Structure formats: structure tokens, C-alpha cells
Amino acid sequence: MRVSRTIITAVIFFTSLFILATEPALASGISKNATSASGTQWWIWPALLFIVTLAMGIVAVLAGVGGGVLFTPIIGGFFPFNMDFVRAAGLIVALSGSLAAGPGLLKKGMADLRLAIPVALIASSAAIVGAMIGLALPDNITQTSLGIAILAIVAIMLLAKKSEYPEVKKADSLSSALRITGIYHEAATGQNINWKIHRTPQGLITFIFIGIMAGMFGLGAGWANVPVLNLMMGAPLKVSVATSKFLLSITDTSAAWVYINKGAVIPMIIV
Template identity: 45%
Template sequence: MKLGKRLWYPALIVATLVWLYFSRDTLAAEVPAKGGWPWWAWPTILFLFTFTIGIISPMSGVGGGVLFVPLSTAFFPFSVDFIRGAGLIMAVTSAYSSVPSFARKGLANIRLMAAVGWVVMVSSIIGGFVGLWVSNAFPNGKWYIIFALGIILLVVFIIMITSKRVEYPEVKEQDSVSKALGLKGSWYEPTLGRIVEYKVTRFVLSLFLFAGVGFIAGMFGLGAGWANVPVLNLVMGCPIKVAVATSMAIIMVNAAAIWVYMAKGATLPLIVVPAVLGITLGARVGAWLTVRVKPAFIKYLVLGIMLLAAVLNVIKALKGLHVI
């Protein structure tokens, strides 16, 4: 088993390099010409870019797509539809790479993920269909929604930065549904040197919030960690480390909208292959770092990523509407 784990990543790297080599003629035709760069330049840059995102993603509970989509749209010469499709693939890849480590340490609450996952899955699929439909039927419609998304992120950022006790929220009493579902847990916190127990509440309200998050995430290929963490932490009362880890578990089902983009042909191997490789390797490093840092650091990392995503979305929307 250990030998298999050791061979997995080298085998993935070798397989990717072999695929890129034998597909070089096809890829060269797909890569936009820019400055006379060779065909392999953009995949290499994309790999390094997504490797960095992979490290940040599990540490913050923010799916790779929420950074990949706005940043790639700004700096890479690819169609936004391909970027959105790749963003969802990156989000779920990052989650699958880091959740097993979180689950073994007791941080990812799988029972909680299963309880809300069905709502997230259905709403993200609907959002994927609506997102592609809006792109074709209402060319300017998506810019208004992206602008609204940026404003929502700014509001959540303000709420989180002004809220108290988000590292270890106190839930004095569970609601009846959360209690019936047994939504509680515990884990050993090395920074405190003791076992931390917790329980969650406001389950019904959270279902509606997760439905909205799933719809928006599927619509724009952003993943959902940018909103999962605030809902889990501020609304349901999960400790920040549990919120981060459980958010990554929820992203595994939230990215169901990926099938909508694949069915519509909105995925491109040139983008997906180096992006998945980078996010996979980076997520392993990020998961290793997450359990070794203090919750306060993760909180500020979440806030920084959330603010960055909000600003990028607002700017992108205003440019799309020709306001700036």
C-alpha cells in the first residue's frame, strides 16, 4: 500500500509528460500565438500557477476554481468557457487530493457533508445549465451576476473580519434536526494539546444557503469553498479547521456541474491536464501544512483569498460591462 502511494505521483507526472509529448502537434494548434512562445510554454506556466493554488486551496477551504477562474481569465489567453469548465475540475481535484488526509485526522465531518451534499449537488447542476444558457442567450447577463457575486463576497468578508470567536465558535444548543442527524464531532488539536469537541446548529437555514452557493458555483465554475467556509463556521458553528476540511469534502459533490460543461464541450485537455497535475501535487502539500498551522492563520488566509476573489470579480464584471 505504501509503495503504491509512493509510485502514484511519479506515475502521474510521467503519464502527463508522455501525453503532452505525443499530443504536441494537436496542442500547438490549440495554443494561441503570443510572442512566438513554443507550444509547451503555456502548459508549463499553467502547471506552476495551479501548483501554487493547490497549496493554498486546502489550507483555506476555498476550491481551486475560485482563484483559477478569475486569475486565468485575466492572465491566460483561453476562452472563458474553457476556464470555467477547468475551474470545476480543479476544485474537485483539489478536494479529492486533500480530503482523505483531513478525514483521517477527524477534521472533515463526513456525516455533515452527506447531510448537505445532496442539496449542493442538485443546485450546482442546475447552475451549470443556467450558466451556459445565459452565456448564449444574454451576453451581458453574466456580468451583472459576477458583479453581484463580488459584492456578496465583500459582504461575507466584512462579516467574517468583524465576527468574534470564529476559531472555536460556541454552540450552546443544537436545533432538533442537527441533533437528530448527530451532527457533532471531535479531533485532537495539536496547537492546544487537547481534544476539541463541537456540535453544529441551524441546519435548515444552512440548506437554503448551500443551495444558493451551489447554484452560483455551478454557474461560474468557481467551486464553492469561498462560501462553504463562512456558512459552516458562522452559521452552523463549526470550528474554523473543521469548516475548512468539511468545505473541501462538500466541494467533491458540489462540482457535479462539471458534467454539464463536459457534455457541452467546454473542457480543453491543454488546460485541464497541467491544471489537474499542478492542483493535485499542490493540494498534498497544502493538506500537510494545514494540520500544522494555527486556526487564526487559516482564518486570515481565508479572508485574504475571499477579498482577492471579490475584487477580481467586481473588476471583471465592470470591464465586461465597459464601465471601466
């Protein structure tokens, strides 16, 4: 698992460097990519996309990372697709996984609604704003910003040390008012784990920036949700992971509708 995560981190890192290095060539728009691909049979790119995303999905599961954080930089960096279409597809890739996993996690009591709802309200609103910003910015600025964002994600993946059961001595007043606390059953030990959170205002403010980045770059938000819920707010790791999965089904849906409304969704890429 550790080796797989290291490989994924290296892939993301070098992809982000590629995006930054090729940004001047992309500043003139998609026309150069279209020209270079004009001599290729139309079905080649969908076939390659299927193969790459199939491998990407397998590796993402082994490494424990979301599909969106791999899809957007890799497909955007190496395929001749407009970044608007790639970002929209990246959101839907992340969304499809969360929609499949969310109901089961809620049924098992791992994803917590009291924790998810205030975060989802803030993050989804911010994701809509981020999607609008991403569609309004020129391609070269978006491409450069994406490369910088991916480098930041690599740093988070390398430096963040998750805690199975963070120590929360006292719940803050906001989480107490919202009654954000819970009990979940740890199947490995057979114990019921009581948990609460702290630093709720700081966490909710952080989710504003996470939502903007998710909508703007089409990266999903699992890479940031878990560290904030677990390390900053003090939720147990399994609750953080499960709640993050559920959050994606709300946050990414909000941003995806903006791209759909602008016509930035191509079924050939998504399917």
C-alpha cells in the same frame, strides 16, 4: 499570512473590476479574442497558463484560499479562452485539491460525514442547476454576473471573522434528528473537542445558493462553505475547513459532469 490574504483579496478585487470594465467588449463573443490571438504561436498560451497557474497555486496556499476562486476570474479575464472552458477548468482545479486532501482529513477525523452528507446532497444538486444556467446564459450576462460575484466574495473575505470554537448553547431539532455532532482531537492542546451545530435549516438553504454559484461560475465553493459552517451553523473552524474540502469533491464533481457532457472541457487548459 495576513499580508498574503490581503494581496489575494486585492488581486481578486481588481480582476473583478477588469471583468466588469471589459464586459461590453466581450458581449460580441469570443471572436475578438480569437482574432487578437491569431498572430500568436499556439504554444504561447499554454506556456503562459502553466506559469500563471503555478504561481497562483503557491499564492493560494500561502493565503489560505481555494484555487478555483482565483483561477476562473484571472484566466477568464486575461486569457483568450471561452468562459465555458474556463469555468469547467476552474471546477476541476478546485476538485483536484479536494480529492487529494479529502481522504487524509476523513482519516484524521477532521472532516465529518454527518455534517457533510446533507450539505453535499443539497449543494451538489444546486451545482448541477447552476452549471446548466451558466451554460444557457449569454456570455455577456455570465461575464457581468461573474464580476459581481467576485466583488461579493471580496466583501465576504474582508468582513467574515472566523471563530475557532463558536458557542452553540443548544443544538436545533434538525441537527439533533440527523445526529450532526462529533468529537475531534485538537493536536495543539491535546484536548478532545465536543461540538454541535445550530441554525441547520438556514444553513442548508444557504447552501442552495452556494451550489448554484459554484456551478454557474466555476468558482468552487470553499470561500463560502467555511463561513457558513463556522459562523452560521457553529461548527469549529478546523472541522469547517476540513468538511469544506471534502464537500468540494462532491459538489464540484456534480457540476463538472455537466460541463464535460456539453464538451466544455479542454485537456490543454486543465492539464
